[in-house]
Amino acid sequence: MSDEEWARFLRAAEQDGGAAAPKEPSADERAARAARVARSAQPEGWRTGPAWREIDGRAARRRRLAAALGLLLAAGLVVVAVRPGLVTDRFAGGGDTRAAQAPATQSADDLPTLKEPFRGSPAAGWADGAAGIQVPEAKPVGGMSEKDVQHALTSAKALLVAANLDPATLRGERPRAALDLLDPLQADGRVMLEKALTDPGTDRDPLWVFSRFDASEVRPAGNVVKVRGRLTYERGERDGQVLVHADYTFVYPVVKADPGGATEVARTVVRRQMTLALYDPAKIRTTPGKLYVLRMEASAGNDDCSRDGDGFLHPQFHSELVAGEDGGGTGRLVDPYDRSKPLDELSQECGTVTRT
Structure with a gap:
């Protein structure tokens, strides 16, 4: 008193x-x-890096994500496995979460083809590629100027495009453009992701941020990736911080990398939720203009759970499922298009997708 x-x-x-x-x-x-x-x-974290509460928050989210990755969604006329850390829209309208009540099979008329790779998918009416990532109007916030906020938003979009849509990234090449947007001073951000790309594992998986396929197994079916989601921003805990929140779902149609010309199409559905931060270098030790990663969570539908930790998405095809190949999924049904809940509220077990 x-x-x-x-x-x-x-x-x-x-x-x-x-x-x-x-x-x-x-x-x-x-x-x-x-x-x-x-x-x-005193200015929190002045010239010493982000405040300890932010660092602890990233560590907790990273642990939760590491535990979540591995959910494999099921698809097609028979069950395909699904991965839980990579699926829903809390911001944009999405369906309900009663995946267990959805049908577990797809009609043959809904299966994708080379001509119609999004046939039978809710994503058929979604935006194509980067057009699906809309940047909101920038306004000053948290002691950051309109120019600073605009830079944070455009950098966040550039990161999402480079990490999830760039053809070289999808082929499994090193995502240099995406990495260059991240602050090299962040040990549990860019530094960790670079290690994950070089030596992936379940405790450091590049799939937390990047969509990557093994080029020796599959290739894109066409040149379109469907995208839906939302980008928002707010002030950080103290002045000199702007936080950008991204929640996007990406739908990738692929075919087998068969030199003879494969025709069977499979789809993998990846949902990502990220929180990125841009800091004022006059108040926090940071590389000017570079982003910090405060949250990275992801869920992938139709990704072989039995191969977790190798740094690639592994879609399964209808013909493989008919042949009895097991993707490691359980009987728990999951709709990879359901965006009604945040990822951290979803089960972290490998389940079965109702559709792709």
């Missing part, structure tokens, strides 16, 4: 006949309070 608050209480107590007065703070208590106030007035 400050001196002013204490004086107000004494005046009120005199008027009320001295009812129930709180104990006056001791000199030590007042000194401790003054120290706390002084500490809180």
